[in-house]
Amino acid sequence: MGVEGIGARVVRKEDKRFITGKGRYVDDIKLQGMTHAHFIRSPHAHAKVKGIDSSAALKMPGVVAVLTGQQIVDDKVGNLICGWAITSKDGSPMKMGAWPAMAPETVRFVGQAVAVVIAESKNLARDAAEAVVVDYEELPAVADVHAAIKAGAVQLHPEAPGNQVYDWVIGDEGGTDAAFAKAANVVKLDVTNNRLAPNAMEPRAAIADYDSAEEHFTLYTTSQNPHVARLVLSAFYNIAPEHKLRVIAPDVGGGFGSKIFIYPEEMVALWASKKVGRPVKWTGDRTEAFLTDAHGRDHVTHAEMAFDANNKITGLKVKTYANFGAYMSLFSSSVPTYLYATLLSGQYNIPAIHAEVIGVYTNTTPVDAYRGAGRPEASYLIERLMETAARQLKVDPAALRRANFITEFPHQTPVIMAYDVGDFNASLDAAMKAIDYAGFADRKAKAKADGKLRGIGVSCYIEACGIAPSKAVGSLGAGVGLWESAEVRVNPVGTIEILTGSHSHGQGHETTFCQLVAERLGIPISQVSIVHGDTDKVQFGMGTYGSRSAAVGLTAILKAMEKMESKAKKIAAHALEASEADIVIENGEFKVTGTDKAIALPMVALAAYTAHNLPDGMEPGLKESAFYDPTNFTFPAGTYICELEVDPGTGKTSFVNFVAADDFGRLINPMIVEGQVHGGLVQGIGQALLEHAIYDASGQPVTASFMDYAMPRADDVPSFNLSHTTTLCPGNPLGIKGCGEAGAIGASAAVINAITDAIGKNNLEMPATPDRVWRTIHAA
Amino acid sequence: MYQTTYHRASSVDEAASLFAKGNEAKFLAGGQTLLPVMKQRLASPSDVIDLGKIKELQGVELSGDVLTIKAGTTYFDIMQSGDVKKAIPAIAHLTSVLGDPAVRYRGTIGGSIANNDPAADFPAALLALGATVKTHKRSIAAENFFQGLFTTALEDGEIITAVSFPVPEKAGYEKMRHPASRFALTGVFVAKTKSGEIRVAATGASQSGVMRVPAIEAALKANWSPSAIDGVSISASNLLADIHGTAEYRANLIKVMAQRAVKAAG
Structure with missing residues (x-):
């Protein structure tokens, strides 16, 4: 590796602008004649909209328009879609209620928009919004899956009887029942995976600009996947054909999944900009983020695991209720099915698995993919089950895991996934060594003498990343392919622009993607720039989520690089009067191997563009593009072990040590990987200890600000001890698995396993707040 | 935020007379409660009278067995004060666990007790130490000052100038x-x-x-x-x-x- 090549800890190029306040986010953009939108949102979880009187508001200063849900329906703007079709066990398609961008008749969660005020400033729009009178007729509401599925519960959508979206199954029910019938031991567990609010640092925002002469829209938006946004807005929402719609996602301040989806606010901004004939800007505030950004998780699960007399797992049964909120968000249907149940084999040899997932509507904010998306729920369930099993079977939890590890690859699980490679013993060994697992008993005894309850918790996670082979996901119901595209442009002076369909909103692509170029061409990364986030510039892209940007997006860049290098070698060979096969690329030069003959990259580029002396029949220019479709998911895996102390007087948890041994395949920039792991671990710990998006029984959100919703702060988390054990992914030429979600997937179980070990009681729900832990300690 | 008129008072007397002229005026100390509430449109004072630049409201004095903290002194300055650390280190500790650094740089003792949030830290110190709240009109024993959630003995327009604490054992x-x-x-x-x-x-x-x-x-x-x-x-x-x-x-x-x-x- 070179100093800036693959594997180098290169300082992030993009940080100069971010830490000096020069980032350019959607809210920083101001267009000539721009108006400002403020949404009028339902204060009720479930109500009929009987009427909207905007006459007073229209007379207020600076008001341009007040637009309602009925108008957007009348203008035939399409309802929001869900892009992954799931089929229930009885063969019926999933049952979806209509989701208009603003509600014309019925609101189904607190925060759903019924109208929008467009005014000369945000403040004037807010003033006028207070003068709009909405006449609601309140209806009964259901806020959790238990209430929603009860007989006689209020029905959210006529299309979905019993508030049920689908009842989906995977695996072999008969084989699993047979395994349980023969089991020596059965371990049972009920688990709730708490609902989370994603809370990206930058709230969502949109600016829509309609050009009536060209009948063309430009949308600046906080998106993780601007091309997907354009596709959906064009193909389904009837906004404009794709060639008349440009979507720009400039600097975006975090997404964690919540900015994958196309939301009503972007649709309304586009529609309204045409209606009022001026640009329309909307920037959400934090409360709107809590109310309307798609939430994550929210599962209620009963699971049972069967063991034989040798403590080998023989079967797994899972029944999960997934709360989807009031509407089916863009990829929501896939999260508790193909992103969850397909990972239920964990790192273990489990001969028979059967899982049933029931999707449920409730009067709450829609739920969709949030960092990890289904895989944290699966990993948490399996790792809590393994810990519970170890306690019940009275064996060491690490040893029980080891005895059941998959050790031969490739491995076909009973739930679709075929693991390509891994070494689960290596990561478990590394983590146990790093935390001095053997010395724990002594440390626990010492802590006890100090009045503290010390515990240790193991979590061996696996995830499926590098999303995803298009043919495979298509066969499972996905509405899109999940390849990635890239373009390499070598400019006539030899500098390079990489255009990528991946989108960086914190991941550091502007550095890591350049490192691939530096590695291959031996040029400094300062000679390379990354272009992304603009549908007018980048040919196409599926965006960034599911830890896919390196495994899929960077591989697409590699494929384009290979094409470009092949052409450049031909030009160099022609100029050097050598055989193309003898040309090697080193330190920015094309050399004839074994000689001192060389031509520098800028001269090759210049030759390509002057075209004065190219090989016969060669087109001028040096620019290549590629589409890359992966052949399989990638399978990052690892072991997290957490050691902590619980204060029996207060129930408060304090970390002693937290070790992470991850296998991400090849690392491009270890420093950035560490940052990703740190962030993921903090989110996992946040779920375990602090975070919970709560609704009361009437569907009112209780946690709609940071005064109530506890986000993890620096002093809530330990300093992490990270290491890597590496098996290269055979599925892509760089051997990359992906690192963006692992921390959030594996951390929660380690924390809860450690707390329950400390307090000697196995049943403890997340978040393990001091109050909850204290009550569990002192429960009879 | 609704429209409001901002005033920066240079003395307690000026602040009091500005308040009297206002329609529905509010005093602004560190702004750790009032400003968020205004931004959420839950408060709409006609006038905001900033006490932050009034010199006579700043500082800590230790005189014999009495520690006096002027009302406009920030938590950070209280935490750093040698007199506080010497006379009543528990108050220095209290400020060190109050909010976060941003809150401690802006928030003031006077603002905290005037607001009397049921979960604020300083009211507990005043009550336990038997402190006296000094206003520009009178002195009020802590025992009588705190009167329930967000309620105090302060009259409309009354400005807290200092809190004096008897130094405990x-x-x-x-x-x-x-x-x-x-x-x-x-x-x-x-x-x-x-x-x-x-x-x-x-x-x-x-x-x-x-x-x-x-x-x-x-x-x-x-x-x-x-x-x-x-x-x-x-x-x-x-x-x-x-x-x-x-x-x-x-x-x-x-x-x-x-x-x-x-x-x-x-």
Whole structure:
């Protein structure tokens, strides 16, 4: 590796602008004649909209328009879609209620928009919004899956009887029942995976600009996947054909999944900009983020695991209720099915698995993919089950895991996934060594003498990343392919622009993607720039989520690089009067191997563009593009072990040590990987200890600000001890698995396993707040 | 935020006369409560009168057995004050666990007690130490100053100028932080005055705001030690309950924080 090549800890190029306040986010953009939108949102979880009187508001200063849900329906703007079709066990398609961008008749969660005020400033729009009178007729509401599925519960959508979206199954029910019938031991567990609010640092925002002469829209938006946004807005929402719609996602301040989806606010901004004939800007505030950004998780699960007399797992049964909120968000249907149940084999040899997932509507904010998306729920369930099993079977939890590890690859699980490679013993060994697992008993005894309850918790996670082979996901119901595209442009002076369909909103692509170029061409990364986030510039892209940007997006860049290098070698060979096969690329030069003959990259580029002396029949220019479709998911895996102390007087948890041994395949920039792991671990710990998006029984959100919703702060988390054990992914030429979600997937179980070990009681729900832990300690 | 008129007062007298002229005026101290509430459009004062630049409201004085903290002194300055650390280190400790650095740089003792949030830290210190609240009109004993949730003895337009604390023989403050807001989920301030009186005040716990805890005071009067509190029973009735802490948990915290505060007091 070179100093800036693959594997180098290169300082992030993009940080100069971010830490000096020069980032350019959607809210920083101001267009000539721009108006400002403020949404009028339902204060009720479930109500009929009987009427909207905007006459007073229209007379207020600076008001341009007040637009309602009925108008957007009348203008035939399409309802929001869900892009992954799931089929229930009885063969019926999933049952979806209509989701208009603003509600014309019925609101189904607190925060759903019924109208929008467009005014000369945000403040004037807010003033006028207070003068709009909405006449609601309140209806009964259901806020959790238990209430929603009860007989006689209020029905959210006529299309979905019993508030049920689908009842989906995977695996072999008969084989699993047979395994349980023969089991020596059965371990049972009920688990709730708490609902989370994603809370990206930058709230969502949109600016829509309609050009009536060209009948063309430009949308600046906080998106993780601007091309997907354009596709959906064009193909389904009837906004404009794709060639008349440009979507720009400039600097975006975090997404964690919540900015994958196309939301009503972007649709309304586009529609309204045409209606009022001026640009329309909307920037959400934090409360709107809590109310309307798609939430994550929210599962209620009963699971049972069967063991034989040798403590080998023989079967797994899972029944999960997934709360989807009031509407089916863009990829929501896939999260508790193909992103969850397909990972239920964990790192273990489990001969028979059967899982049933029931999707449920409730009067709450829609739920969709949030960092990890289904895989944290699966990993948490399996790792809590393994810990519970170890306690019940009275064996060491690490040893029980080891005895059941998959050790031969490739491995076909009973739930679709075929693991390509891994070494689960290596990561478990590394983590146990790093935390001095053997010395724990002594440390626990010492802590006890100090009045503290010390515990240790193991979590061996696996995830499926590098999303995803298009043919495979298509066969499972996905509405899109999940390849990635890239373009390499070598400019006539030899500098390079990489255009990528991946989108960086914190991941550091502007550095890591350049490192691939530096590695291959031996040029400094300062000679390379990354272009992304603009549908007018980048040919196409599926965006960034599911830890896919390196495994899929960077591989697409590699494929384009290979094409470009092949052409450049031909030009160099022609100029050097050598055989193309003898040309090697080193330190920015094309050399004839074994000689001192060389031509520098800028001269090759210049030759390509002057075209004065190219090989016969060669087109001028040096620019290549590629589409890359992966052949399989990638399978990052690892072991997290957490050691902590619980204060029996207060129930408060304090970390002693937290070790992470991850296998991400090849690392491009270890420093950035560490940052990703740190962030993921903090989110996992946040779920375990602090975070919970709560609704009361009437569907009112209780946690709609940071005064109530506890986000993890620096002093809530330990300093992490990270290491890597590496098996290269055979599925892509760089051997990359992906690192963006692992921390959030594996951390929660380690924390809860450690707390329950400390307090000697196995049943403890997340978040393990001091109050909850204290009550569990002192429960009879 | 609704439109408002901002005034920067240069003296307490000017602030008072500006207030009298205003329609629905509000004083602005550190702005840690008023400004967020205004941004959320939950308050719409006609006039905002900023007390932050009034010199006579700044500073700490130690005179004999009385520590006086002027109302506009920030938590950070209180935390850093040599006089505070010397006379009543428990107050320096209290400010060090109050909010976060941004809050400590802006928030003031006067603003805190005028707002009288039921989970604020300073009301517990004033009540336990038997402090006196000085306003531009009069002096009010802490006992009479705090009158329930967000309610004080202050009259309309009355400006707190200082708080004076009798220096105790010993004092301690321990707090369980609210996981989200970092207010006190429950905090307990214990003090033994130089005349031997034991005073214990809890914040964040009661439905009626900061309160004395007579049962713990009695136990500590008999025996000033953490273990003296072991047998005390705190009733959960009339205690606050929310998603971060049940009433029973807060009852437990009153005991546990009191024990730790006694230990810290020495």
